[in-house]
Structures are given as structure tokens and as C-alpha cells.
Amino acid sequence: MFGRDRSLxxxxxxxxxxxxxxxxxxxxxxxxxxxxxxxxxLSNLANQGKTLGFxxxxxxxxxxxxxxxxxxxxxxxxxxxxxxxxxxxxIINTFIVALLGILAxxxxxxxxxxxxxxxxxxxxxxxxFYVEVVRNVPLLLQLFFWYFAVLRAMPSKREKLELVEGVxxxxxxxxxxxxxxxxxxxxxxxxxxxxxxxxxxxxxxxxLRRQAETGQILPMFWIGLxxxxxxxxxxxxxxxxxxxxxLPEFKDTGPKLRQGYQSGAGMVLVPEMLAVxxxxxxxxxxxIAEIVRAGILAVSxxxxxxxxxxxxRPNVTLRLVVIPQAxxxxxxxxxxxxxxxxxxxxxxxxxxxxxxxxxFAGTALNxxxxxxxxxxxxxxxxxxxxxxxxxxxxxxxxxxxxxxx
Amino acid sequence: xxxxxxxxxxxxxxxxxxxxxxxNAATTLEAVKAKGFVQCGVSQxxxxxxxxxxxxxxxxxxxxxxxxxxxxxxxxxxKVKYSPLSAKQRxxxxxxxxxxxLSRNTTWTMTxxxxxxxxxxxxxxxxxxxxMVPTALGVKxxxxxxxxxxxxxxxxxxxxxxxxxxxxxxxxxNLVAFEKADEVVAAYDAxxxxxxxxxxxxxxxxxxxxxxxxxxxxxxxxxSKEPLGPVVRQGDDQWFNIVxxxxxxxxxxxxxxxxSSNVNxxxxxxxxxxxxxxxxxxxxxxxxxxxxxxxxxxxIIMQVGNYGESYEKHVGLNTxxxxxxxxxxxxxxxxxxxxxxxx
Numbered sequence: 001m002f003g004r005d006r007s008l009x010x011x012x013x014x015x016x017x018x019x020x021x022x023x024x025x026x027x028x029x030x031x032x033x034x035x036x037x038x039x040x041x042l043s044n045l046a047n048q049g050k051t052l053g054f055x056x057x058x059x060x061x062x063x064x065x066x067x068x069x070x071x072x073x074x075x076x077x078x079x080x081x082x083x084x085x086x087x088x089x090x091i092i093n094t095f096i097v098a099l100l101g102i103l104a105x106x107x108x109x110x111x112x113x114x115x116x117x118x119x120x121x122x123x124x125x126x127x128x129f130y131v132e133v134v135r136n137v138p139l140l141l142q143l144f145f146w147y148f149a150v151l152r153a154m155p156s157k158r159e160k161l162e163l164v165e166g167v168x169x170x171x172x173x174x175x176x177x178x179x180x181x182x183x184x185x186x187x188x189x190x191x192x193x194x195x196x197x198x199x200x201x202x203x204x205x206x207x208l209r210r211q212a213e214t215g216q217i218l219p220m221f222w223i224g225l226x227x228x229x230x231x232x233x234x235x236x237x238x239x240x241x242x243x244x245x246x247l248p249e250f251k252d253t254g255p256k257l258r259q260g261y262q263s264g265a266g267m268v269l270v271p272e273m274l275a276v277x278x279x280x281x282x283x284x285x286x287x288i289a290e291i292v293r294a295g296i297l298a299v300s301x302x303x304x305x306x307x308x309x310x311x312x313r314p315n316v317t318l319r320l321v322v323i324p325q326a327x328x329x330x331x332x333x334x335x336x337x338x339x340x341x342x343x344x345x346x347x348x349x350x351x352x353x354x355x356x357x358x359x360f361a362g363t364a365l366n367x368x369x370x371x372x373x374x375x376x377x378x379x380x381x382x383x384x385x386x387x388x389x390x391x392x393x394x395x396x397x398x399x400x401x402x403x404x405x
Numbered sequence: 406x407x408x409x410x411x412x413x414x415x416x417x418x419x420x421x422x423x424x425x426x427x428x429n430a431a432t433t434l435e436a437v438k439a440k441g442f443v444q445c446g447v448s449q450x451x452x453x454x455x456x457x458x459x460x461x462x463x464x465x466x467x468x469x470x471x472x473x474x475x476x477x478x479x480x481x482x483x484k485v486k487y488s489p490l491s492a493k494q495r496x497x498x499x500x501x502x503x504x505x506x507l508s509r510n511t512t513w514t515m516t517x518x519x520x521x522x523x524x525x526x527x528x529x530x531x532x533x534x535x536x537m538v539p540t541a542l543g544v545k546x547x548x549x550x551x552x553x554x555x556x557x558x559x560x561x562x563x564x565x566x567x568x569x570x571x572x573x574x575x576x577x578x579n580l581v582a583f584e585k586a587d588e589v590v591a592a593y594d595a596x597x598x599x600x601x602x603x604x605x606x607x608x609x610x611x612x613x614x615x616x617x618x619x620x621x622x623x624x625x626x627x628x629s630k631e632p633l634g635p636v637v638r639q640g641d642d643q644w645f646n647i648v649x650x651x652x653x654x655x656x657x658x659x660x661x662x663x664x665s666s667n668v669n670x671x672x673x674x675x676x677x678x679x680x681x682x683x684x685x686x687x688x689x690x691x692x693x694x695x696x697x698x699x700x701x702x703x704x705i706i707m708q709v710g711n712y713g714e715s716y717e718k719h720v721g722l723n724t725x726x727x728x729x730x731x732x733x734x735x736x737x738x739x740x741x742x743x744x745x746x747x748x
Contacts, residue, residue, distance in 0.1 A: 156596050172595070257542065352582055
């Protein structure tokens, strides 16, 4: 409480009041700067004869985009599709390469990280060599290396390297795989897959309870695998297998330009995407390997020794004692590697993979010229992706973190 | 005290921003004179148009335009600094004030002229989009290209043109669009694409980078009009005029037969055709009306040369590009190059 005789000076000397006063001043200053910045942007744009607005999103886009998951999902047609479609194609293509990259980088990273701690000299040397080389070369160079090295090594457009006779093949224009053609009843096969996964979880709960009560262990891996594989397959065939495959088609007769894999048959993964995926996965995997190694080394040796003393076998020790504790150290830096990978995918613009930066901030921006709006829209996408990844990883982290009793 | 000093820093920063904002209000000519050089946006390396040599010296037809503006403003063609820009960066660099002129084989289109807040100051090369294919493909005309894989670079009108051409002719194709020309060339060279498409001048310039330049052929079809020219920001008419008339001076000089080798002689000649006298500043005050000195065009011709000289030096038949004058000849010689007169 303030006495009546307190002067202004002593009010200013009150830490509480002074704190509020300065914070308010800073907040006002910040708001004024933001206002000034926005105002200046608007007036500068007006000086340049430009206006702000998102009406361009409904205009049709008059350019072709290389065939990728995005163009396939949105059925992109020149002259019909709008700039909104172009935006979505960019998002889908960025998302898919980030997702595939995260999966591959995690698998490779964990493998290499564990290999670095192996007793086997060859494994240890190889993984050290891999980590030191890959993480010390700039990603853009690796992207160029993989793209052009892969391109030069491929058979030409009019030749092919068959991986599975008539089903999957490879040449410089891409990797050709069968494409699924879904008909009406396929939804049931899909639902049964989800059902099978749910059943597996229930069985697992039962198995854990049984183990706690009786000490007997069910072979959960084999049970789960057979439920997840058999149930959907059974439903699928009982339902008259409502799924067809479109096989890639290769021609080596006719006009020279028409030879090679035919568009419209099968599915193609363009070499640009493969190179981006490869480069992102290998690069990030080197960092993840180090994080994994650090995580495992952070678990005290005594834990392993205690497990051995109790007669627990080495692979079970790794799985049930070391890794759960290592995960607590691994997850936070792993999250930031995932975020890096997502953002690094924008480098794909250099090798013609039509992701967001290339197709939206490149081609579309050049046709439309709305820098402020389009860059803002693009930043929002990366921000959303990153926040989603971070949210998921935080949830995962809270699950594996040490539960104190 | 800590917070106080932060506040004063904030005020200082705000005043700093204010200073930048007020600097924007000055005309481009004043700003250029104050800093002592012209900042010129060029390509990242297109031989013949704008290309840096081993010592970092920029040369080319587009570079000569910037040098001409520097000669007109400062009387010294060397007072230019270059910003290599990708096709994508170029307009933003200009509208943000990072560069004063964009002279980077840029096509004049209505969208760019009306929607980007920029103005095209003229045309210094009439180009058209063409296509290059490997000779081994046996293709003689672009109409045989149904089903082709096509490489090009983003941030240009080429993607739009090639899409239009194939749609018009009812043909299908795949587009692989890179950010920079170097990667387009490398991918085309590796066989990723059947066709490389860009402006024909660009095809001529990039061909030298292929492993076997002679086993590729440029198809006869020209699928677009590509008037390439210098660009300035909208709303500064004085600077716009300086750039436009620097180009016009080079073209008029060729038409009047004034070149770097004879302009000095002309300056001391007493009897001159009035058009020549006006061009080299012996008559009238054309330079002053631009805000420059009256010998502005004399300096351009003396230090850079006329348009024909610049053309032959950088892209003509005696250069690796081997581009014939064609439509880029003067109107009086069967081309379409026609500059408004200085009078």
C-alpha cells in the first residue's frame, strides 16, 4: 500500500510500478514500430503502383508443372487449374519430400549411430567416415552431386534398367512403378487395415497384463504382424479385390521422341525428387547419428552392467534398458534436426523439384508479382509444418521422459 | 538503467529507419550521383549479354547499356557496380531499390509493365524463344516434339510460352524447370531432357557450355516475341528518360554513322549535320534537360560506342555467339531498330 505522502519519485523507485511502467513503454514502442513498418510497406507499395490482395489465387495458371505427387493429387491441368492449386501442389510436394526424408534420415541415422558404437572395427570406421564426410559438405553441393551423379549414371530416355520385369524400371526420366487404381469397395480394405492395427493394440495390452500376472511372454511381434497382414488381405479378396494396378509401359518402336516410358501408365518418381530425398536423408542422417551416439553414451555404463548382472541378454538390454533412457536425451535435438530437414527441402528449387519455393515463389511469383503476399503465404506453410513437427515431437518427448515416482 | 538504454537504442533505431525512409524520397539521379556509381542488375553469366571474365570484369550488350548510363551521368563508363541476379530475384531487387537499372535480358511484357511497378525504358535486343535439340534425335521442326521432356529455367516467361505453344498445337510434354541456367544446361547435357528452350540469344550463348556444342541444333520455330530491354522503377520519370535516351543515343549514333573511332574528330569539325551536332552536344541543351551535362551522348559514344559496335563486339558474327543482326538491324537496313530522334 502507498502512503499519501509518497511523491512521484518514490513511486518510480517502486520496483513493481517501475516494472509495469517500462514494460508498457516497451510494448507501446513495439506496437508503434510494427505500425510504422506496416504503414511504410503499404505506402511504398502504393508508390510502386501496387496493391495488397489475394485475388490472384483464383486466376488460372498458364504453365506446366513437372509430374509429381502434387500434380497427380490435384489433377493439375494447364489453363484450368488456379494459383491456389499451384500453392497446394507446392505444399504437397514439400510435405511429401520432408516426410519421406524424416523417415529415411531416422532409419539411416539410428543405424549409423549405433554402428559407431559397435565393437566391429569395419562398422565403426565406415560410420565415422560417413558422418565426417557428409556433415562437413554443404547440403546444396550434395544436392548437385546426387542429382548430376545419378543423372549421368542412368540409362537414357530410350533405354531402361528393369528392376522387376514389366513392373518396375528406371531410366533418366525417373523411377517407374505400378500405380494403384482404386475402385469403390477399396474403402473397406482400408478400414480393415485400421481395424487390424486397433486389434493389435488391444492384444498387446492383454499380452502385457498377462506377462505382469503370469510372467509368460506372448510372441507379440509375430501375432501383430499376422493380424495386420492377414485381416486386410482377407477382407480385400472377399470383397472381390477392388484395386487394380496400372503398370508402367515401355515402348522401343515408333517415332524416336515417343520411345521410352509412356506418360499416363504407371507412376513415376522424377529423378529431381529422388535426388532431393537422397541428399536430405543422407545429410540429416549424419547429424542424427551423432545425436543417437551421444544419447546412448549418456546412459551410464552401470545400467548395462546391472542388467547383465540380472541375467538380461544383451539385445534385450539395449531395447529395454539403454534405448528408453537414451531416447530422453535424443528426442529434443532430434526434433530440431527434423525441423532443419523440412526447411532445407526448400533448396530443392536448385534442381527443379517443384516444391513450394520453386513453383510458388518461383514461377507463380514471377507471373503474378505479389511478393509480400506470396512470401507471407509461403512462410506460413513452413511455420505450420515446423510447429506441427515440434508439437508432435513434444508430445512424444513427454511420453518417453523420465516419470518420477 | 538497462531498460533505459534499451529504450534509447529503440529510439535511435527508429530514427535510423526514418533516415532510410527519407533517403528513398530523393530522385534516383540524385541518389546515384551521391553514391558515385550506377548499380546495375545483370545476369549471373550469359556470355555476350552480361558475363564476368576471369578478372571479374563484366562485358556484354546488356552491360554496355549500364556503362552508357554511367558515361552519360558521370562522363565515366567505368562507374558501374554490378549485381548478378537470378531471373527470380531481378524485379524484387529493382523495386526494393537495391539496383538502379535492371539490364538483364528481360522481356518487356504488359504484366511486368503494369503490375510490377516498373517501367521498360526501351528495347536493346529483339529476341524470340527458340528450342534446341540433340541432332541425334532427328527432329527438324518443333511440331514433331509431341511427348518431349523439356528443360528450362524458372522465373521467366519461357515456361508460359512453351506451355502455350504445346497447347496450341495439341501436343503433350513434360516441363523440368530449374532455378538457374547453369543447371538447365547441365541437365540437358546429361540427357534429362530432349529439348532445351530459352530465348534464342540464350541458346546461342549457352551452347558453348555443352560437352559437344556441334551435335545440337536450334529448331527454326520462334515461338514468342521477346523484346529485351532495360527496366527502371516506375515513378521517376527523369531517371527513366536518362536510361531511355542513353539507349536511343547509341542507336541514333549508329544511324548517323558516329562511332567511337570518329566521334572525337566530329567534335572538332566545324561543319556538322544538325542531327549530329545535337547528338554530340554542340547544339542545343539536350543534356541539361535530362539533368546531365550536354556532352552526355558524346561520352557514351566515346567510351561505349554506338549500338552496332556494341553488338558486333559482344554477340555478332565474329563472336562465339555468331548471332546475325537480323531484326536487330537498323530500320534503314531492313531491321526494326528505330530510335526516336534527338531534336
